[in-house]
Amino acid sequence: MSSTDGIPSAKPAYYLSAGAWAIAVLAMTAVHHAYGAALYQTAWRNHVLFLALPAALLILALLYIGWTRRRSRLGKLTTAAAAIVILIVPVAAIGVYEGGYNHLTKNIVFFLGGEARALAMFPPPTYEMPNDLAFELTGIAQFPLAVLAAAYTLRLLWVSRA
Template identity: 40%
Template sequence: MYGAIAYHTSWRLHVLLFSIPVLVVTLILSRLAAAKPWAFWLYWIITLLAAIILIGIFEGLYNHVLKNILFFSGFPGSSMEKLYPRGTYEMPDNFFFEITGIMQGIIAIPLIIYFIRLTSQKYKL
């Protein structure tokens, strides 16, 4: 949401239309999951797709962590433009925007660990 305000790109607000319903649905499903196997698997799928892949890996790790590593390590500008096209992505110029994005990537790591533990404990994998 901050990126939409900081960069005057209202299309970035789509994350609210996506994340708020996902949050509500996962909270409901987490309560049902112990008693209903279908609820566990629906919770599992939504958590994997929304929280881990889209927000954690794509938004946090790719869009912020990798972008900052490449940018500050002197990766060629033409290659950066291919990976992060202008208009969709912003090169690091706003500390708060980047640090909150990096935090999404960092938080994804324990989330992935807990997700693997949840899966293996539930079905003894």
């Protein structure tokens, strides 16, 4: 389990967990945006599908190479590359910005500060005021999923450096 310098060795579970939570964020955002596009008749929301699928495939490929070549320089580099992609796309761009700001913060402002304040901070047509529970819950859900993706990805980076 552990290497000689006290850093635990990477196991398949570390790669699987980082990948699974990252894919969960991407899947949630795909569902959320497709639902929102249909609900609000805003086809432009489907743009995220063109980001989510390639990002998911890239993450999976990098994690696979990282795991299968984990004892080589290539393995360490591809694991680091996977972590960078995970931390930028599912975590920062989708989880923190889309889920945390666009939905969690918008709902907090709307329900605590009122609709006028929310409209000033989150103007249409980019934003919809909370009026559909499924849309808001799938939007907010991106944030905690991204927190888990970040935690497992950082753990993977820690154990894979040995």
